[in-house]
Amino acid sequence: MKSIRIGSGAGYSGDRIEPAVELAEQGDIQYLVFECLAERTIAIAQGAKRKDPAKGYDPLLEARMRAVLEPCHSRGIRIVTNMGAANPAAGAAKIREIARSLGLEGLKIAAVSGDDVLETLVSGGHRIEETGAPVAELADRLVSANAYLGAAPLVEALRAGADVVITGRVADPALFLAPQIFEFGWSMEDWDRLGKGTAVGHLLECAGQVTGGYFADPGVKDVAGLARLGFPIAEVAEDGSAVITKVAGSGGAVTTATCKEQLLYEIHDPSAYVTPDVVADFSHVTFAQEGPDRVRVAGASGRKRPDTLKVSVGYLDSYIGEGQISYAGPGAVARGRLALEIVRERLELTGVRATELRFDLIGIDSIHGDALSTAGEQEPYEVRVRVVGRADSMAEAVRIGNEVETLYTNGPASGGGATKSAKEVVAMLSALLPRALAKPAVDHVEA
């Protein structure tokens, strides 16, 4: 029975690069997939594209491609990635430029576009899922609207012989499902196999998170070699059966426990994981340890795909201002609490128009509040004060951090290390778009 090996070269935009090189050089893989597009990354990339039409692709695209293009090219490994972000065409042009500079002639690059549905969404009277309000009401605050495309245009690109497929917003598992559909000739309506292939994609999409990354808990769940964590490989057979593994000798571990944590990561109903390609069912999945760092996954299935595509809508939401300052030594917590009280009173006195405020003592109650923290059980040696707030303008947001900074000369004794910041917030909402209204396209360039 035919089988292929797919490697996962990145679990997010800023991920490590060496494990991907290790996969290309020692992984005996046919596909290297980079998943680099978080929910809000594409909205930020849209901003970059607006300032410069040649930008808007992933900031690490150049570094990654310089590192893996040659080892992939020389071994015939095909690359699939969503590093195109807001601008797959510009990403493809950049890859061509890098390939030429590396002397890799004849490299075929395919750019998948069509996920940008901003105009369609605004003109069509569509509504925001969370609020029920018309998308058009966001008016000039709208930054981006990108539909989650499925595997079909990626399969088309692979069929046309692309060595590198670069996309914008595509459902994460679809990046991994496309090579399986292409290699095994699966029907786009073989829901059972698409469900199995989606499970493999979901296990691989966060890269190191299935090989022991984000898992270690010393004394309870120990993982060796995290500084040189190996990224995962899936060995998939044409019947959809699969083994998750990694490069021998790399750090980390592939165990049934690491696989179980990743299977449920960012999943809601395990029996209905909705993607553009299939409604996958993970509720009967089983894992079996077949050997060291080899886990067999079985039992995934699927049902008919939905008629709508999920769209991520980015909009200018607000401005966040923040200030922090530290207190140490005896009485540090009392001075920290006094500092918070002073800032609270100052924000009122000076009329700062904040729509939401938060007062944290870092090291005491900043993560889950008083109810879950051990505040009061023992006095820490140091505490960091944090005040953060939301405002409708940058000028108001800046005033929040300023009030923390003035604690230097006006607040409790021995405050140190004050920092402040203010930023514009692009927030995300979602909408559903009838599938037929998104029109994926594939463009080819050659180095």
Added chain:
Amino acid sequence: MKLRDIAHSRTGDKGDISNISVIVFDEADYPLIEAAVTPERVKALFAEVVHGEVVRYTVPSIGALNFVMQKALGGGVTRSLALDAHGKCLASALLDLDIPGRAA
């Protein structure tokens, strides 16, 4: 006994929704967590953090529960004022839950 003695956990985020898995190390312990870790207990534990509904899904084939918690992330990672905007620290907090020990 603490939940941490028999189970591990990971948190994920989507918009303003947080999900927490609870997975037993030994699948024989699954009935224990199924009985002890109810959505009501999770909702009560995170009363200060989670402001929406808590729904529990069961996945006995891997000895796991999955809790889906609405309005848990201060409006979502991009607009939250929280230090832990993704809610990633929630998993460890849940493992501190007291549960009845195994029958002798």
